[in-house]
Amino acid sequence: MFDRDEELELALKCVRSGVWIAILGLRMSGKTSLAKVVANELRREG
């Protein structure tokens, strides 16, 4: 995930602690990609 370290860490921290998040942004800004990386990471953690 290129240049989205802060957003990725924040999203992981929120979801891990049970806080729902919304990923908002311009078209093609990488929202779906960020969500997929978060989902994969959480799945990997179990």
Ligand SMILES: Nc1ncnc2c1ncn2[C@@H]1O[C@H](COP(=O)(O)OP(=O)(O)OP(=O)(O)O)[C@@H](O)[C@H]1O
């Ligand atoms: N961090 C990133 N660095 C470089 N390219 C990226 C990054 N995130 C996404 N991309 C690329 O940008 C394009 C758009 O990404 P993505 O589909 O995740 O955006 P989106 O915000 O969900 O778009 P949409 O608004 O159409 O749903 C894709 O080709 C994806 O591979």
Ligand SMILES: [Mg+2]
């Ligand atoms: Mg999308």
